[in-house]
Amino acid sequence: MIIKYFTFSVSITIISWIVGMIVTAILARTPSYKNLSSLNFIPGASANKLIGIDAFRWIVKNTFFRFFNPKLKIKGRIETAQMLELRKEMTFSEISHFAGFGFVAVFAVVKFINAEFLFGMIMMLINVLMNLYPSLLQQENKRRIDKFLMRFS
Template identity: 45%
Template sequence: MILKHLSFSISIVFISFIVGMILTVLIRKTNFYNSILSNLNFVKSDKTNKIIGVGIVKWIVKNTFFKFLNQKLKFERKINISEVKNIRNEMTKAEIDHLFAFIFVLIIVIYELFYQKYLLAFIMLIVNIVMNLFPSLLQQQNKRRIDKLIFKFENKDKKIKH
């Protein structure tokens, strides 16, 4: 029974990835996306991220087949400010994809709770947190690091101009 719920939950979460991508494409050109969603930061502390397990997800993404999924999120040897900003935009897109996917599965979890399928809802929620919420938090953490890099680039350019 648990394996059946687990496999169903994993299937739903993979479907949610597609739903998240579609929703992101639909709103990507809006002010809501550019001004609010692109600057989300749920957990501002790297220490808190570490405590809740985002570091484990980071290790999994770096050391398993997941590293091949989004090749746009890698730096080349030499980096410049436009490449860094482009990677930040791709990270934002991936983060929002996962957030929409998380919300999609959360709606299904609520539906299952309404019909008193507590075990299925619990398993689906756990799988959703691990496969959608944590990757989104990881992207937010990486965006904070990239924002520091962008700040350094921009300050370096200002010093050169003066």
């Protein structure tokens, strides 16, 4: 039964990536998108370290996950215009993952309401690992890019 919960949770989370991209593409055409692009849920590096973002970054860089979004890679020297484009792509990815997180969270809440606590917990665990952590990693990377841009502008 746990395998069924796990399989469904991974499947719905992967589907949420597509939903997140669609929602973000729609939001990108609104004036509020600029406000969304400057969100920071975790203020600094020490909090990120505490929740394990460094370990998550290592996993993304050293496993098959590195192939998922090739636009988010830096190769060699990079110019300011390329950094701005990279930041734009990171923002899109970040907001997409947050939208996907919300999508899956609705399903998990329904499971909790229906007293299927184990199913809901597994779903949220997978959701946190596959949607929330990537989004928080993008936020940290955007802060690093912002520091770079401030230093060289």
